[in-house]
Amino acid sequence: MLETLNPQPQDKILQLIAMYRDDPRDTKIDLGVGVYKDATGLTPVMRAVKAAEKRLWEVEVTKSYTGLAGEPAYNAAMVGMILGAGFAERAASVATPGGTGAIRQALELIKMASPGATVWLSNPTWPNHPSIIKYLGMKMAEYRYFDAETRGVDFAGVLEDLGKVAKGDIVLLHGCCHNPTGANFTADQWAQVAGVLEARGAIPFIDLAYQGFGDGLEEDAAATRMIATRFPEVLIAASCSKNFGIYRERTGVLIALTDPARRAVVQGNLAFLNRQNYSFPPDHGARLVTMILEDDALRADWKAELEEVRLNMLTLRKTLAEELRKATNSDRFDFVADHRGMFSRLGLTEAQVAVLRETHGIYMVGDSRINIAGLNARTVPILAAAIAKVAG
Numbered sequence: 001m002l003e004t005l006n007p008q009p010q011d012k013i014l015q016l017i018a019m020y021r022d023d024p025r026d027t028k029i030d031l032g033v034g035v036y037k038d039a040t041g042l043t044p045v046m047r048a049v050k051a052a053e054k055r056l057w058e059v060e061v062t063k064s065y066t067g068l069a070g071e072p073a074y075n076a077a078m079v080g081m082i083l084g085a086g087f088a089e090r091a092a093s094v095a096t097p098g099g100t101g102a103i104r105q106a107l108e109l110i111k112m113a114s115p116g117a118t119v120w121l122s123n124p125t126w127p128n129h130p131s132i133i134k135y136l137g138m139k140m141a142e143y144r145y146f147d148a149e150t151r152g153v154d155f156a157g158v159l160e161d162l163g164k165v166a167k168g169d170i171v172l173l174h175g176c177c178h179n180p181t182g183a184n185f186t187a188d189q190w191a192q193v194a195g196v197l198e199a200r201g202a203i204p205f206i207d208l209a210y211q212g213f214g215d216g217l218e219e220d221a222a223a224t225r226m227i228a229t230r231f232p233e234v235l236i237a238a239s240c241s242k243n244f245g246i247y248r249e250r251t252g253v254l255i256a257l258t259d260p261a262r263r264a265v266v267q268g269n270l271a272f273l274n275r276q277n278y279s280f281p282p283d284h285g286a287r288l289v290t291m292i293l294e295d296d297a298l299r300a301d302w303k304a305e306l307e308e309v310r311l312n313m314l315t316l317r318k319t320l321a322e323e324l325r326k327a328t329n330s331d332r333f334d335f336v337a338d339h340r341g342m343f344s345r346l347g348l349t350e351a352q353v354a355v356l357r358e359t360h361g362i363y364m365v366g367d368s369r370i371n372i373a374g375l376n377a378r379t380v381p382i383l384a385a386a387i388a389k390v391a392g
């Protein structure tokens with residue numbers, strides 16, 4: 001049987017990690033992989049997470065199974081963090097292994113409820129979106145998103161393409177901090193997008209993987225909350241990997257907003273999907289998140305550290321934009337300071353990306369996406385000078 005399998009194409013980011021690892025130069029800079037790093041290059045365990053782990057070790061008396069949908073307290077805490085108060089009656093939710101698990105369950109729910117629906121993705125988007133949709137054999141389409149000239153959102157393209165969405169189609173939107181571009185809708189643009197989707201009878205599906213990494217914990221949820229208020233049905237796949245720094249604990253949630261009268265059936269279907277795929281979702285990360293969100297002191301400390309992380313990335317953006325102004329003697333790269341989240345797509349060619357890697361030891365994804373958090377005060381001017389050399 002297994003002899004029928006073909007080799008899978010190598011994952012581009014994993015390939016990049018291997019090339020970086022094998023590069024002997026001690027001046028090399030890794031702007032590839034999508035994890036937050038502090039100025040020393042460490043992806044730290046957050047203070048509140050450490051404190052919650054210690055407390056959990058003291059109070060935990062059993063590791064017996066949790067509920068099929070996860071612990072109700074976790075789901076409620078996540079609905080509260082993402083949507084604020086007032087959605088409990090409409091929200092069905094399940095704990096999932098990371099944001100990826102939530103996306104996968106959302107897509108399977110769509111497939112169960114509406115097998116013929118097309119899922120619309122921004123072009124570009126996180127490569128795992130089309131990959132899972134393809135694997136599930138679902139229909140997909142793309143809407144234009146990125147303006148290669150301005151490196152901002154091609155909003156005319158967005159409106160034109162979303163104007164072609166059919167009734168009942170699903171439109172996947174990045175709730176904040178678009179991956180891979182870093183370019184995001186303004187509040188006014190979000191309202192216009194909501195208007196088009198309403199007019200077309202589409203169902204919004206929001207991927208929220210970076211709440212707290214863009215403009216703030218509440219600010220980054222504003223678009224999701226607006227959509228949640230305006231639409232009768234919304235799917236939200238959220239990840240705790242980044243904002244709690246618990247990448248390997250696999251902690252996410254899928255929320256399906258529906259009519260209160262239908263909530264119990266939707267909830268039952270979400271639990272059914274968990275049962276089919278892995279039975280009980282992982283609990284350790286979810287429990288830490290619940291402890292932090294429910295405890296005033298832990299929550300305050302977590303929020304303060306998340307804000308440090310966010311402001312660190314914002315400072316790096318500002319200094320990189322300034323250094324690029326100096327190095328290129330132009331304002332062509334000012335967009336770096338306007339982008340939000342961990343990533344920016346610089347708009348370099350594949351050949352320029354290759355020169356940066358081979359000649360300068362600077363590693364970024366082939367589409368010229370950089371991880372801002374891979375930089376520090378020392379490396380920002382080095383990157384700016386190298387970019388000016390290859391693209392100045």
Ligand code: PMP
Pocket residue numbers: 034097098099100101126174179207209239240241247251252
């Ligand atoms: N959505 C987007 C846009 C992402 O960038 C990521 C992580 N790279 C995820 C979802 C899922 O994250 P995880 O499964 O690690 O929680």
